[in-house]
Amino acid sequence: MLQLRDLPTPEILGKFARRYPDADVTAVATFLHLLRVATDLSMALDACLQQHGLLQGRWWVLLLLMREETLSAAPSQLAEKAGVSRATMTGLIDGLERDGLVRRVTDLEDGRRVTVSLTDAGQATLDEVMPDYYRRIRQLMSGLDEAGREQLQSMLKIVHAGSPALLGRDGPADQPENHEE
Amino acid sequence: MLQLRDLPTPEILGKFARRYPDADVTAVATFLHLLRVATDLSMALDACLQQHGLLQGRWWVLLLLMREETLSAAPSQLAEKAGVSRATMTGLIDGLERDGLVRRVTDLEDGRRVTVSLTDAGQATLDEVMPDYYRRIRQLMSGLDEAGREQLQSMLKIVHAGSPALLGRDGPADQPENHEE
DNA sequence: TGATTATAATTAGCCGGCTAACTATGTCAA
DNA sequence: TTGACATAGTTAGCCGGCTAATTATAATCA
Known part of the structure; x- marks a missing residue:
């Protein structure tokens, strides 16, 4: 980035x-x-x-599945929540299925739909990764107390709120410039 | 990311x-x-x-060249400063050269060396992009005054200092000895 | 009913990172 | 001088994003 x-x-x-x-x-x-x-x-x-054999994309998929009561979701839901295209999600699921961490099941009533479920192996992988992840994040943030974290987040919100400024078609039109395209 | x-x-x-x-x-x-x-x-x-026909990678190359007194630098220097591999830098320079924004000149004394220079067209592109960029950044950050910016940066430093915690070989149990900045 | 449209997922192919291998050139010491 | 090594840049090929096109299935309505 x-x-x-x-x-x-x-x-x-x-x-x-x-x-x-x-x-x-x-x-x-x-x-x-x-x-x-x-x-x-x-x-x-x-x-x-x-170190646990995962990459960010795949890890998020496992986490999103674990959030669900049924430990399963449709690829399109996962794509939207993960913020990637459906095509990319297909690839992520392919890899996870190949490694046995998730399972694909075609819907019986609607043949277009597929449900992706977390397998026991997938849950086991999360149970290995998550405690390590959480310990590291705890350590990472240990330099900021609760008040500091609150404050950091509120400042991030302020900056975030300004991000549309970066997007506008022709900038904050201070002085219009002449470019084509 | x-x-x-x-x-x-x-x-x-x-x-x-x-x-x-x-x-x-x-x-x-x-x-x-x-x-x-x-x-x-x-x-x-x-x-x-x-909107100005650039991508982040190429834009950074132009900026790095503009920083130099001579408006030129070696590909390897650019790669290191930009934080990409030399191979990637070769590709970036290829694209910029094709568009006429930079120029490659082989060193006369040492045939292995190449110097990349910003062309007039490259400078003109920057002169078009930068004012827009700067106006947008100004607007983006307008929600924070100088004190707020100082504070945000100091909190970022604290978090940054903890980032080695994410890297350690086997969790934060063992303390990484990285210490810089 | 059957043609048209809509929807879900996948496939195909592009792009920009990467690493590793390669080419060309320069350096140095036997 | 020349063979081993070092260095700068490029090329080759992988990988994970993307968009656009494709396939399969369902839903709609003349």
Whole structure:
């Protein structure tokens, strides 16, 4: 997601700000810092899961199934909840089924529908991974007390609320520029 | 990075915590929240850059070149600073060269070395993208004042410092000796 | 009824990461 | 001088996302 290792130094940001007067140095620094930390955490999570033979995508599928009372769900539901396309979910389920962690059952009444269920092996895998995962997250966050966590989350919400600003068709139209396309 | 759209509700976290007593509910919630927000920002950034015909990887290359006094650098330097493999950097440069945004020049003294330079067209592209980017970041962060940004960054540092906890070979039982920054 | 449309899942093929192998060039010491 | 090694970049091929097209089944209505 944010691969960049060499975040701009204050000097570089200042230099760029002279060429581009719209630059808000502390805003950019904070934004990049947030992406940098999150990227490192995500990569570290991947590494942790790989020690148990899982990858993030597959792990989420198992978790989503375990949340269900019936330990099962339709591929389309899983895709939506996991935030991936149905095609990607098909691939994830293929892999999990090959490893025996989930099972596919075609619906008897509606032949188009398929139900994916967590197998005993799948549950066992989660029972191995989750305690390790939870211990690591506990440790990761041990530097922040409850109040700190609350505060971090409330600041994240503020930033999150601004994210549509990044999306608008032509930017916060300060001064309209002429580009085609 | 964190595709998951359906973050666990407090009820689900509680249910999992009963099965896995090591779970620290607020730690997990904060961790996931951080990844969720960062992922949305990253995707929004991608969408913004795509409006100018760029992708994150290529954009970073142009920025790294613009930082240099000579507007040029070696592919290996760029790869390291951008945090991608040399092979990936070769591909990025291929695309940028094809679009005329950078230029490759083989070193006269050492035939193995190549210098990548920003072309006028590359600079012009940046001059189009950067003001838009900066305006959007300014808007994104407008909900936090300077003190808030400082505080957010200091909390990010605390979390970042704990990230080695996610990596340790066999859970946080053994303390990783990584210590930097 | 039977043609048309809608829905669920899958398949096909693209793209941008990666690692590992390869090519070309330079360096150094026997 | 030349053979072993080192270095810079590229190429080859894998993998997991994606979109778009396809297959199979169900639902609708003239």
